[in-house]
Amino acid sequence: xxxxxxxxxxxxxxxxxxxxxxxxxxxxxxxxxxxxxxxxxxxxxxxxxxxxxxxxxxxxxxxxxxxxxxxxxxxxxxxxxxxxxxxxxxxxxxxxxxxxxxxxxxxxxxxxxxxxxxxxxxxxxxxxxxxxxxxxxxxxxxxxxxxxxxxxxxxxxxxxxxxxxxxxxxxxxxxxxxxxxxxxxxxxxxxxxxxxxxxxxxxxxxxxxxxxxxxxxxxxxxxxxxxxxxxxxxxxxxxxxxxxxxxxxxxxxxxxxxxxxxxxxxxxxxxxxxxxxxxxxxxxxxxxxxxxxxxxxxxxxxxxxxxxxxxxxxxxxxxxxxxxxxxxxxxxxxxxxxxxxxxxxxxxx
Amino acid sequence: xxxxxxxxxxxxxxxxxxxxxxxxxxxxxxxxxxxxxxxxxxxxxxxxxxxxxxxxxxxxxxxxxxxxxxxxxxxxxxxxxxxxxxxxxxxxxxxxxxxxxxxxxxxxxxxxxxxxxxxxxxxxxxxxxxxxxxxxxxxxxxxxxxxxxxxxxxxxxxxxxxxxxxxxxxxxxxxxxxxxxxxxxxxxxxxxxxxxxxxxxxxxxxxxxxxxxxxxxxxxxxxxxxxxxxxxxxxxxxxxxxxxxxxxxxxxxxxxxxxxxxxxxxxxxxxxxxxxxxxxxxxxxxxxxxxxxxxxxxxxxxxxxxxxxxxxxxxxxxxxxxxxx
Numbered sequence: 001x002x003x004x005x006x007x008x009x010x011x012x013x014x015x016x017x018x019x020x021x022x023x024x025x026x027x028x029x030x031x032x033x034x035x036x037x038x039x040x041x042x043x044x045x046x047x048x049x050x051x052x053x054x055x056x057x058x059x060x061x062x063x064x065x066x067x068x069x070x071x072x073x074x075x076x077x078x079x080x081x082x083x084x085x086x087x088x089x090x091x092x093x094x095x096x097x098x099x100x101x102x103x104x105x106x107x108x109x110x111x112x113x114x115x116x117x118x119x120x121x122x123x124x125x126x127x128x129x130x131x132x133x134x135x136x137x138x139x140x141x142x143x144x145x146x147x148x149x150x151x152x153x154x155x156x157x158x159x160x161x162x163x164x165x166x167x168x169x170x171x172x173x174x175x176x177x178x179x180x181x182x183x184x185x186x187x188x189x190x191x192x193x194x195x196x197x198x199x200x201x202x203x204x205x206x207x208x209x210x211x212x213x214x215x216x217x218x219x220x221x222x223x224x225x226x227x228x229x230x231x232x233x234x235x236x237x238x239x240x241x242x243x244x245x246x247x248x249x250x251x252x253x254x255x256x257x258x259x260x261x262x263x264x265x266x267x268x269x270x271x272x273x274x275x276x277x278x279x280x281x282x283x284x285x286x287x288x289x290x291x292x293x294x295x296x297x298x299x300x301x302x303x304x305x306x307x308x309x310x311x312x313x314x315x316x317x318x319x320x321x322x323x324x325x326x327x328x329x330x331x332x333x334x335x336x337x338x339x340x341x342x343x344x345x346x347x348x349x
Numbered sequence: 350x351x352x353x354x355x356x357x358x359x360x361x362x363x364x365x366x367x368x369x370x371x372x373x374x375x376x377x378x379x380x381x382x383x384x385x386x387x388x389x390x391x392x393x394x395x396x397x398x399x400x401x402x403x404x405x406x407x408x409x410x411x412x413x414x415x416x417x418x419x420x421x422x423x424x425x426x427x428x429x430x431x432x433x434x435x436x437x438x439x440x441x442x443x444x445x446x447x448x449x450x451x452x453x454x455x456x457x458x459x460x461x462x463x464x465x466x467x468x469x470x471x472x473x474x475x476x477x478x479x480x481x482x483x484x485x486x487x488x489x490x491x492x493x494x495x496x497x498x499x500x501x502x503x504x505x506x507x508x509x510x511x512x513x514x515x516x517x518x519x520x521x522x523x524x525x526x527x528x529x530x531x532x533x534x535x536x537x538x539x540x541x542x543x544x545x546x547x548x549x550x551x552x553x554x555x556x557x558x559x560x561x562x563x564x565x566x567x568x569x570x571x572x573x574x575x576x577x578x579x580x581x582x583x584x585x586x587x588x589x590x591x592x593x594x595x596x597x598x599x600x601x602x603x604x605x606x607x608x609x610x611x612x613x614x615x616x617x618x619x620x621x622x623x624x625x626x627x628x629x630x631x632x633x634x635x636x637x638x639x640x641x642x643x644x645x646x647x648x649x650x651x652x653x654x655x656x657x658x659x660x661x662x663x664x665x666x667x668x669x670x671x672x673x674x
Contacts, residue, residue: 019474020474020476023471023474023476024476026467026468026471027471027476027482027485030468030482030485030486031482031485033542034485034486034488034489034542035485035488037500037501037504038488038489038500040503040504040510041499041500041503041504044503053508055508055512055513055516056513056516056517057508057509057510057513162383163383163384163387164384166380166381166383166384167380167381167383167384167385169380170376170377170378170379170380170381171377171381174373174374174376174377174380175374176374176375176377176378177375179377182381182385185385185388185393186384186385186388189388189392189393191653191657192392192396192650193599193603193653195603195605195624195627195646195649196399196646196647196649196650196653197392197395197396197399197646198627198628198631198632198642198646199398199399199402199627199631199639199642199643199646200394200395200396200397200398200399200402200643201391201395202410202631202632203395203398203410203411203412203639204390204391204394204395204398205391206410207411208390219387219391220387220390220391222387223383223384223385223387223388223391223392228384247373252361252364252365252368253364253368253373253376254357254360254361254363254364254365254368255361257380258357278491281493282491282492282493282494282495282496284493284494284495284606285605285606285624285628288628289628289632300493300495300496303495303496303499303610304495304609304610307499307502307610308613314503317499318499318503321496321499321500324493324495324496325492325493325496328491328492328493329488329491331491332484332487332488332491336480336484336487337480339487339491340483340484340487340550
């Protein structure tokens, strides 16, 4: 009963009512559940390879301190060792056999000490392993994946805007025979989920020989019923008198389309552009069946194939994931209001 | 900008020619042309071919080279010796995938509607920074399914933060993603986490459209909060609730990418859903059984049509109900 009162109250009070407290508690919990996983991922992506395997994991990217000791090629890991008499010393580990470790004082490189591994604690320091990110471009063909994703997203979005606005223009500003049928046909495709026609779409893409081509992912996606619908509804609000006036001035129909109607539809075009970028950047199933050679992989496919490998190199995989979610996060941070109002008005994603 | 106008000017002669030949009003066909071409090639044509695939067999991709097999594909999918024992079915994975999908959809949709309704109601109260809070719940909607799955996979892996928490509480660690029951739970949880914001937004729009004087009148009449909820909020929110219910159901039935990356359908077939079955039969296994995959798609399509029809029925019923009131 009390919970119901809390849920149904819509009017605020002067003082902070206990239901308000509950609301904010709920919202804060939501903030934690929604963002903490992402934050954890981002912090983990800065951990070194050895730090990422540590259990229990830490939130901040701590990694073991190393030191260069004379007479050893590689930097040696540092440990804090409890010596006799209660004082602790910081020693570098040379090698370890069984439970005994051979250690050396960095100040006196000649003397080695045998230490039981239970008596030592690693010396950790806060270090952001940016090499996880820089390595991606050197060691892997990550640049190619990034390029494929960007190319598909940009080209498909431009074509989507062009094709859909042309169709919307025809469906809102002309009266021709069969216009209604065309509109209904396009809207009907909203009802047909792409997963259902997966096999024949594969056949069509194969027979126009677009398998393993970025265009095989771009072309099937450029005609979106959502886009046509969104733009048509917007263009209906543009007064016909403007178009009549332009016709009086002997403007060609094409010129009317791109000089008058397109600029006036800018808000709707912007919403569609945001949607289209999101759709294409996040697309998975269509690229999965069309692009099977790794040189054509998009970021999503690369992430998927990378995580499926036996020895998942989590430090690279996490960095890759962060780069993949970065553009969407930026778009969201700056255009949140357009996206949410766009969805609320169109009722589509 | 200059490039843009160059590009558009380039297309102008084509449309001028079209205008001369077709006349102004029929020029519309030229404008919808590219869109229709893409739709025809990649949506309408595939629908027809899908029917052909479903009634033909063999491993050839080209429909003309496939032998006619009638209802055999459907027989393979649906035939069981004993319908009370899944192991005796010819394709027991298909049945398991169907049951999993059904279980998943019912659970996920119910919880999705519940959580997004509560969230929308909280967001509809007078709170500071509503835009920010709305954004908080909406953010995961924008993430790609692969990214969503990887975020949770990283938290849930055997050395992950969830197990660290358990160990800190002196409890034995759990293999979250390789124990059937837990894996299923997390597929439901993660998909709600990822999509809840979208439905919250639709419900919030509905709540904000309810005139506030109704609530004022209810307050004057000293209506209890329960009565206010069942007599004002829920009935007026019904159209939005139905939209949410049906959209969520249609999406839940088609769940694929997140689960595919998160659990790969495992352990065993504990989280194998129907679209993954289609993908695996048609594309991932050694022999690509396109006919079988198409038959499964068709079964899914019939199911979705039934869902959509149910939506129409529900909408009409609720509209009729409102008129009576």
